[in-house]
Amino acid sequence: MFRFLINRLMLLVPVFIGVTVVSFGFIRVLPGDPVEILAGERGVSAEKRAEILANLGLDKPIWQQYFSYLSDVLHGDLGVSVKTNRPVVEEFFELFPATAELAICAIIFALIIGVPAGIIAALKRGTKIDQGIMGISLIGYSMPIFWWGLLLIILFSNTLNLTPVSGRLSFFFDVDPVTGFMLIDTLLSDEKGSFLNALHHLVLPTVVLGTIPLAVIARQTRSAMLEVLSEDYVRTARAKGLSTFRVVTIHALRNAMITVVTVIGLMVAILLSGAILTETIFGWPGIGKWIIFSIFARDYYAVQGGLLLIAITIMTVNLIVDLLYGFINPRILHQKNKS
Amino acid sequence: MNHSADSSKSTLSQQWQEFWFYFSVNKTAVAGLVFLILVIFMALFADVISPHEPAEQYRQFAKLPPAWKEGGQMQFFLGTDYAGRDMLSRIIHGSRLSLLAGCIVVILSLSIGVLLGLIAGYRGGWLEILIMRVMDTIMAVPGLLLALVLVAILGPGLLNAMMAIAITYTPYFVRLTRASTLSELNRDYVTASKMTGASSTRLMFVSILPNCMAPVIVQGTLSFSTAILDTAALGFLGMGAQAPTPEWGTLIAENRDLILNAPWTVTFPGIAILLAVLSINLVGDGLRDALDPKLKRS
Numbered sequence: 001m002f003r004f005l006i007n008r009l010m011l012l013v014p015v016f017i018g019v020t021v022v023s024f025g026f027i028r029v030l031p032g033d034p035v036e037i038l039a040g041e042r043g044v045s046a047e048k049r050a051e052i053l054a055n056l057g058l059d060k061p062i063w064q065q066y067f068s069y070l071s072d073v074l075h076g077d078l079g080v081s082v083k084t085n086r087p088v089v090e091e092f093f094e095l096f097p098a099t100a101e102l103a104i105c106a107i108i109f110a111l112i113i114g115v116p117a118g119i120i121a122a123l124k125r126g127t128k129i130d131q132g133i134m135g136i137s138l139i140g141y142s143m144p145i146f147w148w149g150l151l152l153i154i155l156f157s158n159t160l161n162l163t164p165v166s167g168r169l170s171f172f173f174d175v176d177p178v179t180g181f182m183l184i185d186t187l188l189s190d191e192k193g194s195f196l197n198a199l200h201h202l203v204l205p206t207v208v209l210g211t212i213p214l215a216v217i218a219r220q221t222r223s224a225m226l227e228v229l230s231e232d233y234v235r236t237a238r239a240k241g242l243s244t245f246r247v248v249t250i251h252a253l254r255n256a257m258i259t260v261v262t263v264i265g266l267m268v269a270i271l272l273s274g275a276i277l278t279e280t281i282f283g284w285p286g287i288g289k290w291i292i293f294s295i296f297a298r299d300y301y302a303v304q305g306g307l308l309l310i311a312i313t314i315m316t317v318n319l320i321v322d323l324l325y326g327f328i329n330p331r332i333l334h335q336k337n338k339s
Numbered sequence: 340m341n342h343s344a345d346s347s348k349s350t351l352s353q354q355w356q357e358f359w360f361y362f363s364v365n366k367t368a369v370a371g372l373v374f375l376i377l378v379i380f381m382a383l384f385a386d387v388i389s390p391h392e393p394a395e396q397y398r399q400f401a402k403l404p405p406a407w408k409e410g411g412q413m414q415f416f417l418g419t420d421y422a423g424r425d426m427l428s429r430i431i432h433g434s435r436l437s438l439l440a441g442c443i444v445v446i447l448s449l450s451i452g453v454l455l456g457l458i459a460g461y462r463g464g465w466l467e468i469l470i471m472r473v474m475d476t477i478m479a480v481p482g483l484l485l486a487l488v489l490v491a492i493l494g495p496g497l498l499n500a501m502m503a504i505a506i507t508y509t510p511y512f513v514r515l516t517r518a519s520t521l522s523e524l525n526r527d528y529v530t531a532s533k534m535t536g537a538s539s540t541r542l543m544f545v546s547i548l549p550n551c552m553a554p555v556i557v558q559g560t561l562s563f564s565t566a567i568l569d570t571a572a573l574g575f576l577g578m579g580a581q582a583p584t585p586e587w588g589t590l591i592a593e594n595r596d597l598i599l600n601a602p603w604t605v606t607f608p609g610i611a612i613l614l615a616v617l618s619i620n621l622v623g624d625g626l627r628d629a630l631d632p633k634l635k636r637s
Contacts, residue, residue, distance in 0.1 A: 150595065
């Protein structure tokens with residue numbers, strides 16, 4: 001297990017370096033002179049210009065600049081946001097729980113519906129039920145989610161008046177941020193009804209963000225189940241006279257879950273892409289909305305830092321997923337150690 | 340000479356017939372194909388089909404509902420937007436941009452990706468390590484975010500959006516091609532070709548490449564549909580095609596404030612995106628089933 005972990009970490013090193021090169025390069029390839037961007041429209045004298053360049057370390061050769069950037073990154077210093085004058089790292093981790101909460105809820109929503117739907121489709125292969133489930137999941141997979149979000153707002157918020165349009169919690173409630181996860185914080189606080197209110201705010205964004213993962217999970221579960229159901233050990237289990245339910249839940253599902261866990265690993269990048277759109281539509285104060293805001297505000301240090309931190313988040317989650325494999329399927333661990 | 344040309348022609352048509360046999364079994368895939376061809380026609384003949392000029396503003400008819408609703412008019416079948424522009428015409432013209440974006444993204448990412456994958460798989464060594472680590476880096480950042488950042492560098496616009504999206508799709512083609520190149524590399528036919536003195540270029544492009552194409556084609560159709568979605572998403576966020584251009588995502592963005600009092604201006608462009616993407620995905624599913632040798636046994 002330990003060697004496996006080390007192997008995986010070693011593989012991440014080049015990717016980490018690659019990502020730092022990209023985020024370092026981002027600011028440098030932007031059109032426009034960095035000093036003039038900082039100085040604004042007033043302009044600067046040649047002396048002042050040299051001084052600013054020296055202050056920013058921009059007078060050094062590019063590889064030295066990169067190494068000092070890398071050293072800053074490793075010390076957790078990602079620069080200061082131009083718009084808010086606060087460290088980028090601080091802003092990121094303040095907003096991160098909102099995105100994490102949304103993404104976790106979305107993936108749970110996708111799993112709760114997607115896995116059973118996929119199993120049913122596999123068991124009823126070729127029937128109308130199978131075709132129906134696969135048809136709906138293909139529609140979900142083809143959905144432009146920003147439009148889907150607007151449709152749901154039209155229907156549930158404006159026509160039926162069931163859900164709020166934006167934000168995480170009504171202004172009526174004053175909840176202390178303890179964990180940053182609104183569902184937990186509202187449970188911890190003594191504000192009555194705040195939990196339900198937070199839940200109401202969460203429903204539509206969860207559905208919107210979870211739609212594509214739901215479709216992918218349903219399709220993957222179906223094909224994984226079909227493969228497993230044709231295996232000998234499942235036939236043996238059936239021959240022993242076990243009920244379909246038992247065969248499916250105990251024998252087949254466990255093996256089919258390997259595929260599903262892989263898919264969840266791949267989902268993280270999709271979820272974060274989706275979060276950019278979902279948070280923009282629902283005014284959700286998370287990373288996605290922040291990074292869009294930063295791009296439009298030309299707050300490049302925020303964009304640079306956000307890019308790096310999001311990539312690190314994805315790498316971390318993928319590492320965890322890789323390790324989870326080992327627990328679900330010891331065979332994988334064994335094979336990888338041998339090679 | 341003549342004979343061999345004839346026989347290669349007949350195997351090609353045989354292959355085609357076999358492919359069509361497996362593809363046409365899947366009725367939904369055929370339906371998707373038919374719809375896709377319709378959309379392509381719509382895009383090609385947009386000027387002839389659309390009832391109005393997409394940019395023409397009929398101020399006196401602003402925010403007209405669709406024809407079947409009360410107050411709607413037949414001449415503006417899907418209603419008009421805030422400036423009195425005909426929604427149907429704008430959507431028809433938008434199909435051009437979306438299909439074009441999809442095509443360009445796939446052509447760019449597929450050709451660059453296949454070339455790099457082929458080189459990585461065939462050459463190996465430091466070149467392979469370099470190419471694959473660069474691809475890993477691209478994949479470590481969520482596609483839409485990377486595209487947004489690239490557009491921030493290049494400047495907003497449809498062309499830059501397409502290039503940015505193409506870059507985010509390239510790693511998938513590189514990985515696929517490299518994997519199939521590696522598995523083809525030790526086959527007998529490649530060795531035989533090497534023995535007869537074929538050059539590296541010939542080996543790569545004539546011997547190996549055609550045998551790697553099936554998964555690449557499937558990935559190509561999948562990328563085509565996601566490219567349309569991503570182009571629309573960038574347009575929606577204001578980083579893709581710019582406002583007066585009738586790109587589908589941009590249409591939704593410019594009418595977003597009207598979702599309460601003129602919901603059709605948002606609904607129809609979205610349906611257009613959904614149907615176009617859905618039909619491409621249906622075709623993609625059909626292609627995968629028809630090209631996948633594992634499934635042909637049954």
